Amino acid sequence: MITTRTDQRSSAAASTAATPDGLAEPPRMLTGAQIALESLIREGVDTIFGYPGGANLWLYRHLPDYPALHHVLVRHEQGGAHAADGYARSKRGSVGVVFATSGPGALNLVTGLATAYMDSVPVVAITGQVSSTAIGTDSFQESDVIGSTMSVVKHSYLITRVEDIAPTIKEAFHIARSGRPGPVLVDFPKDLQAAVTAFNYPEGPVRRRSYPAPPRPDPAKLRQIAELIKGAKRPVILAGRGVLIAGAEEELAELAHQAHIPVGWTLLGTGAFPVTDPMALQMVGFMGAGYTNKAVCEADVLIMVGMRCDDRVTTRLDSFAPRVEHLVHIDIDPAEIGKNVIPHVSVVADAKVALRELNLLVEPKREHAWLTQIDQWKEEHPVRFTNHTGLLQPQQVLEEMYARCEDEAIVLADVGQNQIWAALWFNYRKPGLFLNSGGTGTMGYAFPASMGAKLANPHKTVFCVTGEGGFVMNMQEMATMVENNIDVNVVILNNSSLGMVRQFQDDFYDGVRSAVDLTFTPDFVKLGDAFGMKAMSTDRLEDVGPMLDEAMAHKGPVLLNFNIDPNANVYPIVPLGMGMLDFVEAS
Amino acid sequence: MTQSRLLSVLVDNKPGVLQRVASMIRRRGFNIDSLSVGPTDDDTISRMTITVHVGRQQAEQATKQLAKLIDVITIDDITGLRNVAHELVLMRMQAPPGERTELLNLVDIFRGRIVDVAASSVIIEVTGSAEKIDNFIELMRPFGIKELARSGVVALVRGDQARIRLMDFAIDGDEPPTEPSRLQGVAGDNTGTV
Numbered sequence A: 001m002i003t004t005r006t007d008q009r010s011s012a013a014a015s016t017a018a019t020p021d022g023l024a025e026p027p028r029m030l031t032g033a034q035i036a037l038e039s040l041i042r043e044g045v046d047t048i049f050g051y052p053g054g055a056n057l058w059l060y061r062h063l064p065d066y067p068a069l070h071h072v073l074v075r076h077e078q079g080g081a082h083a084a085d086g087y088a089r090s091k092r093g094s095v096g097v098v099f100a101t102s103g104p105g106a107l108n109l110v111t112g113l114a115t116a117y118m119d120s121v122p123v124v125a126i127t128g129q130v131s132s133t134a135i136g137t138d139s140f141q142e143s144d145v146i147g148s149t150m151s152v153v154k155h156s157y158l159i160t161r162v163e164d165i166a167p168t169i170k171e172a173f174h175i176a177r178s179g180r181p182g183p184v185l186v187d188f189p190k191d192l193q194a195a196v197t198a199f200n201y202p203e204g205p206v207r208r209r210s211y212p213a214p215p216r217p218d219p220a221k222l223r224q225i226a227e228l229i230k231g232a233k234r235p236v237i238l239a240g241r242g243v244l245i246a247g248a249e250e251e252l253a254e255l256a257h258q259a260h261i262p263v264g265w266t267l268l269g270t271g272a273f274p275v276t277d278p279m280a281l282q283m284v285g286f287m288g289a290g291y292t293n294k295a296v297c298e299a300d301v302l303i304m305v306g307m308r309c310d311d312r313v314t315t316r317l318d319s320f321a322p323r324v325e326h327l328v329h330i331d332i333d334p335a336e337i338g339k340n341v342i343p344h345v346s347v348v349a350d351a352k353v354a355l356r357e358l359n360l361l362v363e364p365k366r367e368h369a370w371l372t373q374i375d376q377w378k379e380e381h382p383v384r385f386t387n388h389t390g391l392l393q394p395q396q397v398l399e400e401m402y403a404r405c406e407d408e409a410i411v412l413a414d415v416g417q418n419q420i421w422a423a424l425w426f427n428y429r430k431p432g433l434f435l436n437s438g439g440t441g442t443m444g445y446a447f448p449a450s451m452g453a454k455l456a457n458p459h460k461t462v463f464c465v466t467g468e469g470g471f472v473m474n475m476q477e478m479a480t481m482v483e484n485n486i487d488v489n490v491v492i493l494n495n496s497s498l499g500m501v502r503q504f505q506d507d508f509y510d511g512v513r514s515a516v517d518l519t520f521t522p523d524f525v526k527l528g529d530a531f532g533m534k535a536m537s538t539d540r541l542e543d544v545g546p547m548l549d550e551a552m553a554h555k556g557p558v559l560l561n562f563n564i565d566p567n568a569n570v571y572p573i574v575p576l577g578m579g580m581l582d583f584v585e586a587s
Numbered sequence B: 001m002t003q004s005r006l007l008s009v010l011v012d013n014k015p016g017v018l019q020r021v022a023s024m025i026r027r028r029g030f031n032i033d034s035l036s037v038g039p040t041d042d043d044t045i046s047r048m049t050i051t052v053h054v055g056r057q058q059a060e061q062a063t064k065q066l067a068k069l070i071d072v073i074t075i076d077d078i079t080g081l082r083n084v085a086h087e088l089v090l091m092r093m094q095a096p097p098g099e100r101t102e103l104l105n106l107v108d109i110f111r112g113r114i115v116d117v118a119a120s121s122v123i124i125e126v127t128g129s130a131e132k133i134d135n136f137i138e139l140m141r142p143f144g145i146k147e148l149a150r151s152g153v154v155a156l157v158r159g160d161q162a163r164i165r166l167m168d169f170a171i172d173g174d175e176p177p178t179e180p181s182r183l184q185g186v187a188g189d190n191t192g193t194v
């Protein structure tokens, strides 16, 4: 039964703090919108990125009644979705929250949800929907949001009864953050936002027979893996984002040090293992370090932890780890096991639990010959760049930036050449946060996501590395940054082109440059000025350090435009269709 | 080598489940040969019986991806087990009063039934394996099929023991299962290829 609330003045009742559980006070009668907001507070939410519109106005009507919920008005819903993603990625255990209205507002979330889905990021999107009585009539701003987002969310709900609001939101958060995390969408019809019911937040853990907790690692499998490590002559570990999600960095380091196993990582696993560790390899795969690819191709025992092993990792599938005798795959998602490569031994479990229990079984050992071989490859195939032009090189900018990160700053990278350079030059002596859209490769991700990261980590320095192409894809968020004085240092590596595509065209598409020129890009200093955002620009190396220092000293967002060598390329790179060992290096 | 796999899936009886299942199968590039849905003895749970045309390796992937859907309670690949897998066909046949005997004989042989009789046609109902129904349809063709409706497969494994008992999913306590369940798949363990 839906009763429509007519007296909005009594909403004052809702702003009184929630009564502590257990007190025998009668449940308060609240509107659906109030229930949703109260539920968010119960789930520990403090920040919401959102955009209002006709179908979520009851939510916005009551938002000011809840000062515990800090709402950030983004300038485009895509920016909101990425900001929620950046918030969640950078603060373990948190869930990013984004609001959008029905129809166009909700549909603007799709790319952001897909980005979060591919990279297993817990986000809850609450979208306004037309009145439940109008659904299906093509009413104004109606769209089938559940249908449109089905393949890019972990789960979604259409609320159909006012009593379901609190349990649905509780379940949505549980599903978003548990198991393999992911985005969950709650589609919330307008009439139900106004309908009134008694507010009772469900007690206790969420239980659904169709959503079991992840299994504990199978001890027999762990013993088997420990035996394999014992017998291994050329062991290698590859770490993915699952290690970071699980918070298993220490366990990973312990395993690597106990048995002296070299550790490489995926793009999304960057930061899971200290780059300067003696056991550290580097990024693997398509644009990975040559020595990591060599190690993987020589390995007899390869242990993959918390990764999907996609084509960016394997390059041509038959070239991946050809000498491996025992492939071990540990992942929380059973569907990842055997999807792209078929392991000999697999463990379905949380990476932290699996590694912790594995470490109890692994004996100290050291394969001297193997480690010597690896050191030799490191010398033969260093990650490096060349400068034939004397122009500012992107890596020089990044070296200056990383020199100021002190192993602490959160670094976000967008998509394209800037992303790979930023990943390969990431240099932390301990685990750290390097966030990027590794799975979908969404240009325009980093800038809005960096707002989320900074708001989630007010005491950490945040750098956003981006190309000028990706930056302009969501540059409207400059207004949000300035309005909220979000202290992010944006490093634009400006090569006046869609650099990664340009490089592909030069090398793999007959050298025909087509639709990649970005000469017509705004003057970023004037642009910053127009938005009220401090901005600086240079093409000279000697300016880079001082500009970064000034940006860091400034309390607020800063735009740094670096005009780099327009022909700078990403190396190493495996030419399209080639195998892991066919990487081409900087010459 | 591809083959038909027969999947028996229990799902929460909620709106949109059919779309989620169908969309997952399509998105992962598998083809549905047949799909049928209906409630079980517990009205909060529906059973879907799905025939997908895939290779062995893909079947495992399809199964695991489906298992991941939040509304899917459990999924059982019953291909090749001793199972009863039946379809139902309804056919409106050309059958003027004087020419019905031969038709009725065949219906009898296939243990079918006449479920409707009209002036010059009858509706026949036959149930059984896909093969039996294929054969029956072929035999009926010469008589003149006016209309035909065929269901998807529904299936259960033979024997006393239920493969999936709903009580297995009663929820008690917060302890995660200690034994890896059937679905926590050990895809291709020890198959030796990479």
Ligand SMILES: Cc1ncc(C[n+]2csc(CCOP(=O)(O)OP(=O)(O)O)c2C)c(N)n1
Pocket (backbone or CB within 6 Å): A414, A415, A416, A417, A418, A419, A441, A442, A443, A444, A466, A467, A468, A469, A470, A471, A493, A495, A497, A498, A499, A500, A501
């Ligand atoms: C939304 C989106 N559209 C298109 C692409 C394809 N794409 C990948 S990299 C790239 C070029 C990026 O150029 P820029 O942002 O200037 O960064 P650069 O590669 O120059 O560092 C393009 C167009 C993409 N990844 N995302």
